[in-house]
Amino acid sequence: MVRTRKGLTERHQKILDYINKRVREQGYPPSIREIGKATGISSTSVVTYYLKQLSELGLIERDARYSRALRLPNSAPAQDLIRIPILGPIAAGLPILVPDAGPTYVGDELDAVDIARSVIPAREKEDDLYALRVQGDSMIDAMINDGDIVIMKRAAKANNGEMVAIWLPHRDETTLKYFFKEEDHYRLQPANPTMQPIIVSKDEPLEIKGKVVMVIRKVEQAGVK
Amino acid sequence: MVRTRKGLTERHQKILDYINKRVREQGYPPSIREIGKATGISSTSVVTYYLKQLSELGLIERDARYSRALRLPNSAPAQDLIRIPILGPIAAGLPILVPDAGPTYVGDELDAVDIARSVIPAREKEDDLYALRVQGDSMIDAMINDGDIVIMKRAAKANNGEMVAIWLPHRDETTLKYFFKEEDHYRLQPANPTMQPIIVSKDEPLEIKGKVVMVIRKVEQAGVK
DNA sequence: CTTGACACAGAACGTATGTTCGTGTATGAT
DNA sequence: ATCATACACGAACATACGTTCTGTGTCAAG
Numbered sequence: 001m002v003r004t005r006k007g008l009t010e011r012h013q014k015i016l017d018y019i020n021k022r023v024r025e026q027g028y029p030p031s032i033r034e035i036g037k038a039t040g041i042s043s044t045s046v047v048t049y050y051l052k053q054l055s056e057l058g059l060i061e062r063d064a065r066y067s068r069a070l071r072l073p074n075s076a077p078a079q080d081l082i083r084i085p086i087l088g089p090i091a092a093g094l095p096i097l098v099p100d101a102g103p104t105y106v107g108d109e110l111d112a113v114d115i116a117r118s119v120i121p122a123r124e125k126e127d128d129l130y131a132l133r134v135q136g137d138s139m140i141d142a143m144i145n146d147g148d149i150v151i152m153k154r155a156a157k158a159n160n161g162e163m164v165a166i167w168l169p170h171r172d173e174t175t176l177k178y179f180f181k182e183e184d185h186y187r188l189q190p191a192n193p194t195m196q197p198i199i200v201s202k203d204e205p206l207e208i209k210g211k212v213v214m215v216i217r218k219v220e221q222a223g224v225k
Numbered sequence: 226m227v228r229t230r231k232g233l234t235e236r237h238q239k240i241l242d243y244i245n246k247r248v249r250e251q252g253y254p255p256s257i258r259e260i261g262k263a264t265g266i267s268s269t270s271v272v273t274y275y276l277k278q279l280s281e282l283g284l285i286e287r288d289a290r291y292s293r294a295l296r297l298p299n300s301a302p303a304q305d306l307i308r309i310p311i312l313g314p315i316a317a318g319l320p321i322l323v324p325d326a327g328p329t330y331v332g333d334e335l336d337a338v339d340i341a342r343s344v345i346p347a348r349e350k351e352d353d354l355y356a357l358r359v360q361g362d363s364m365i366d367a368m369i370n371d372g373d374i375v376i377m378k379r380a381a382k383a384n385n386g387e388m389v390a391i392w393l394p395h396r397d398e399t400t401l402k403y404f405f406k407e408e409d410h411y412r413l414q415p416a417n418p419t420m421q422p423i424i425v426s427k428d429e430p431l432e433i434k435g436k437v438v439m440v441i442r443k444v445e446q447a448g449v450k
Numbered sequence: 451c452t453t454g455a456c457a458c459a460g461a462a463c464g465t466a467t468g469t470t471c472g473t474g475t476a477t478g479a480t
Numbered sequence: 481a482t483c484a485t486a487c488a489c490g491a492a493c494a495t496a497c498g499t500t501c502t503g504t505g506t507c508a509a510g
Contacts, residue, residue: 009457011457023252026288026294026296027248027254027286027295027296028253028254028293028294028295028296029252029253031291031292031496031497031498032497032498033496033497033498041458041459042458042459042460043458043459043460043461044459044460044497044498044499045458045459045460045461045498045499045500045501046457046458046459047498048498048499048500049457049458050457061252063251065465065466065497065498065499066256066466066467066497066498067256067292067293067466067467067496067497067498068253068292068293068294068497069251069253069293069498070252070253071251071252071253082249113341113344114341114344115341115344116338116339116340116341119338119339119340119441119443140368143365143368143369143370143442144368145368145416163444191370211444212444213443213444214441214442214443214444215440215441215442215444216344216439216440216441216442217368217439217440217441217442218344218438218439219388219436219437219438219439219440234487236487256466256467256468257467257468257469258466258467258468266488266489267488267489267490268488268489268490268491269467269468269469269490270468270469270470270471270488270489270490271487271488271489272468273468273469273470274486274487274488290467290468290469290495290496291467291468291496292466292467292468292496292497293467294468
């Protein structure tokens with residue numbers, strides 16, 4: 001693990017190690033002067049000098065100017081998990097219940113999935129994420145299977161090309177589709193290119209329940225017979 | 226997770242939540258003034274006042290006097306992350322390279338995904354897991370898309386009904402299929418029930434490269450046009 | 451030899467940050 | 481009414497901290 005990276009002098013390595021150790025042991029990063037003392041560098045400017053290099057190499061991130069405001073991008077193994085509550089099932093004929101974004105969610109008896117933050121695509125805000133468990137085969141056109149878990153992000157509207165969960169009250173239907181707003185209608189495009197889109201006129205009510213961020217499928221031993 | 230603890234006022238709770246969030250998102254704790262601003266407390270002394278109480282309650286630890294020197298003792302609860310190396314691409318016409326189970330893989334220049342152990346189905350042995358990035362649309366019959374990440378478990382043989390990655394040398398083909406050993410042939414069944422199975426005679430060579438454990442799809446904004 | 455890049459040190463400087471203190475306002479007990 | 485306690489505000493203060501500037505020694509290229 002601790003490997004001499006190309007282009008890193010001993011001091012780079014020592015600084016990196018020390019930051020690592022401090023973050024692990026104390027829970028917060030050291031100050032420049034502490035780094036200096038620990039690595040035998042007598043001047044704060046020299047530490048700054050190295051931190052700048054490490055930062056340019058992408059080995060640390062820092063919001064300079066603030067105290068102890070540095071972090072190790074690749075590590076942070078400690079709290080890199082986020083817990084996403086599974087709010088309920090999603091199925092063709094079922095509306096989705098999304099208890100509107102309580103800033104503090106109460107229900108901790110709920111099911112949840114733990115996801116490493118690093119696998120969440122963008123910098124999604126954690127509080128806006130929730131998960132649904134797919135029931136039935138109705139989402140196969142979205143390449144989503146029975147039993148899959150879809151991770152959603154709260155959203156009431158969508159941009160063209162985003163995959164969203166849509167509730168069509170007039171049809172009593174929930175679907176996951178790519179969303180396109182066009183001339184005088186909405187086009188809901190299945191992920192499977194061989195399938196036909198659904199056209200929804202703008203008169204018809206259409207509720208966007210969230211954007212699909214991620215799909216997780218646990219493959220059990222049993223498959224098709 | 227976020228639970229109103231007995232004896233904690235809303236401000237205590239808010240402060241706790243904010244520290245938590247900042248540590249997770251930034252990698253280092255906030256300053257007193259930042260806490261104040263985020264929780265609607267206008268005076269630094271009031272924040273100090275609460276921090277002292279939280280500290281006495283053992284809900285935070287802090288080396289006061291130093292900047293941002295506070296930490297959440299209970300954090301690092303689920304260190305349950307495992308890192309799964311992404312060994313390479315998987316595509317219809319490509320053999321899979323699986324460098325046989327080095328007990329410690331050296332190459333850390335490789336890509337990897339972090340997964341919470343809790344979402345890994347069985348008690349798979351961590352070292353037996355690896356991941357592949359799907360290239361192309363050739364796996365759509367397995368409900369697996371271009372760009373998906375499949376998490377595999379090393380295996381040279383499979384039981385009936387398991388989904389496996391198979392290499393057919395005579396056909397120069399890699400596929401993900403449900404595996405069934407039958408009378409005098411193998412039946413490779415697509416996950417999509419509307420599609421026809423591939424029948425492979427027992428004379429034909431067939432290499433099982435691993436079992437599919439999980440599929441992860443990150444849905445980006447862009448979809449089908 | 452000169453030049454410039456690099457690694458390093460020390461001092462000066464501005465500010466971000468935590469603490470202390472004086473003050474004010476409720477509330478409840480005596 | 482008086483006092484204690486919990487909660488809250490803002491100003492003053494000391495200092496820990498990051499930045500910047502100046503200077504020194506080394507080493508390779510010109």
